[in-house]
Amino acid sequence: MMSVRILANTTQRILRQLRHDHRTIALMLVVPTLLLSILYFMYEDQAPVFNRIALIMLGVFPFTIMFLLTSIAVLRERTSGTLERLFTTPLGKLDLLFGYGIAFGLAAAVQASVTAALAYWLLDLNTAGSAGFVILIAVTNAVLGVALGLFFSAFARTEFQAVQFMPIVVLPQVLLSGLFVARDEMAGWLEAISNVLPVTYAVEALAEIGANPEPTATMWRDLGVVFGVVVLALMLGAATLRRRTP
Amino acid sequence: MEPAIQFHDLVVERGKQEVLHSVSAEIHPGVITGLLGPSGAGKTTLMRAIVGVQLVKSGGVTVLGKPAGSPELRRTMGYLTQSPSVYPDLTVRENVRYFASLYGFGADEADRTIVNVGLEDQARQLVSTLSGGQLSRTSLACALVGQPEVLVLDEPTVGQDPLLRDELWRRFRKLADDGATVLVSSHVMDEANRCDRLLLVRDGSIIADDTPPAVKQAAGTDDLDQAFLRLVRRRAGQ
Numbered sequence: 001m002m003s004v005r006i007l008a009n010t011t012q013r014i015l016r017q018l019r020h021d022h023r024t025i026a027l028m029l030v031v032p033t034l035l036l037s038i039l040y041f042m043y044e045d046q047a048p049v050f051n052r053i054a055l056i057m058l059g060v061f062p063f064t065i066m067f068l069l070t071s072i073a074v075l076r077e078r079t080s081g082t083l084e085r086l087f088t089t090p091l092g093k094l095d096l097l098f099g100y101g102i103a104f105g106l107a108a109a110v111q112a113s114v115t116a117a118l119a120y121w122l123l124d125l126n127t128a129g130s131a132g133f134v135i136l137i138a139v140t141n142a143v144l145g146v147a148l149g150l151f152f153s154a155f156a157r158t159e160f161q162a163v164q165f166m167p168i169v170v171l172p173q174v175l176l177s178g179l180f181v182a183r184d185e186m187a188g189w190l191e192a193i194s195n196v197l198p199v200t201y202a203v204e205a206l207a208e209i210g211a212n213p214e215p216t217a218t219m220w221r222d223l224g225v226v227f228g229v230v231v232l233a234l235m236l237g238a239a240t241l242r243r244r245t246p
Numbered sequence: 247m248e249p250a251i252q253f254h255d256l257v258v259e260r261g262k263q264e265v266l267h268s269v270s271a272e273i274h275p276g277v278i279t280g281l282l283g284p285s286g287a288g289k290t291t292l293m294r295a296i297v298g299v300q301l302v303k304s305g306g307v308t309v310l311g312k313p314a315g316s317p318e319l320r321r322t323m324g325y326l327t328q329s330p331s332v333y334p335d336l337t338v339r340e341n342v343r344y345f346a347s348l349y350g351f352g353a354d355e356a357d358r359t360i361v362n363v364g365l366e367d368q369a370r371q372l373v374s375t376l377s378g379g380q381l382s383r384t385s386l387a388c389a390l391v392g393q394p395e396v397l398v399l400d401e402p403t404v405g406q407d408p409l410l411r412d413e414l415w416r417r418f419r420k421l422a423d424d425g426a427t428v429l430v431s432s433h434v435m436d437e438a439n440r441c442d443r444l445l446l447v448r449d450g451s452i453i454a455d456d457t458p459p460a461v462k463q464a465a466g467t468d469d470l471d472q473a474f475l476r477l478v479r480r481r482a483g484q
Contacts, residue, residue, distance in 0.1 A: 005347070005350070006347070006348055009344060009347040009348065010344075013333070013336070013340070013344045016336055016340055017333060017335045017336055020335050020336065020372065021335060080331055081327045081329060081330075081331030082331045082332065082333060084294075084299050084327065084331065085325060085327055085331045085388070086348075087299055088297045088298065088299060088320060088323055088325040089320055089345065089348040089349065089392070090317075090320045090321050090348055090349065090350075091348050243298065243299060243315065244298065244299055244300060244301045244315065245299060245300070245301060246259075246260055246261075246301050
């Protein structure tokens with residue numbers, strides 16, 4: 001059950017909430033930029049290293065931040081009673097699910113564009129492929145963060161608990177993504193774990209864009225894998241939205 | 247007239263506790279039914295079962311002839327939760343317009359409802375900056391806004407000043423006169439006199455289901471507070 005009208009109104013409502021929160025918007029736009037600048041000065045004389053890490057960070061930021069924002073936002077809906085109330089209205093689960101996905105996906109697109117623009121123009125980021133694809137991967141990662149955030153919010157009763165899912169969900173994926181140690185140099189069992197983590201594919205896709213002027217088959221496959229995990233996570237998220245509760 | 251809400255042998259457990267013990271009753275359209283009883287009696291649980299968000303152990307609830315929680319029913323029900331459930335980071339108007347839009351209504355209907363609950367001066371204010379009474383009226387506006395046929399209001403007048411409370415009851419009366427089914431819970435007995443019909447609940451059981459005069463007569467007192475006490479004692483003595 002879905003309604004285009006309700007989905008559009010729900011997306012708009014979530015964006016309005018975000019818009020009233022000026023400080024969150026400022027943090028969303030400034031923090032990634034600030035972190036990239038630190039990286040820039042850390043690797044001032046090693047452009048290739050900066051290029052590699054900064055590119056991956058462009059994918060990791062939206063994933064991490066949207067995971068956090070969604071898990072807190074949806075936890076609030078669950079604990080404040082608004083979710084229960086929404087479930088007595090004609091709103092369908094998918095309206096809410098996709099509402100969050102689209103609203104935070106749009107916010108991530110703005111965030112990724114601002115960060116990428118700064119990285120390319122001010123920090124001399126250099127990629128063989130186009131910035132458009134970098135932003136595409138960044139937004140897909142953001143939606144992955146939204147979907148996982150929605151799912152994990154079901155396992156938190158308080159905001160204290162919710163924020164602690166961030167290191168559990170995000171850090172291992174980043175550690176094993178090949179950013180620090182190339183995946184084929186890892187112990188076999190670590191590589192096997194990294195094979196089933198979606199961020200691994202997002203990072204590989206970004207590396208493909210960094211190294212190739214045209215999108216490669218590997219990049220498309222990786223994007224497809226991430227997209228598949230998004231759909232899976234949204235389905236798991238939908239399963240945690242229960243109209244009837246004890 | 248056909249009852250709008252029926253529940254029979256309804257048993258609900260929350261945690262390991264049975265909070266409703268096989269309760270049955272009918273609630274009719276066109277009148278205000280008061281769900282009265284102390285805190286913890288099971289009023290909210292019963293209301294949640296009626297709007298279809300409560301898992302029930304056994305028994306059934308039907309609303310307008312359909313099982314509670316049916317998708318078709320969601321267009322026709324307005325539910326006010328006990329603690330205000332609106333978005334604190336939106337304005338009053340944005341909240342009410344959002345809930346209006348879920349029922350397919352536009353900004354006009356939302357703005358009218360805001361006036362009806364006396365919040366026209368706060369319409370552009372963020373909900374997080376409202377007083378307690380204004381906050382719960384925002385929540386009430388979101389329940390009233392879809393022109394629902396069945397209204398389930400969990401303690402709608404708590405914390406309102408007497409003048410506004412009177413105004414809100416007039417509004418519930420108008421809605422009932424227009425044919426809506428209005429179920430209002432309260433733990434304040436003086437509000438019971440404003441209802442056409444009372445369900446007195448205690449410890450998960452319905453101890454009276456009648457009009458206010460009949461409840462008073464059965465208990466042999468003119469005071470509803472006293473009547474409630476006597477009915478409880480009478481049951482305990484059985």
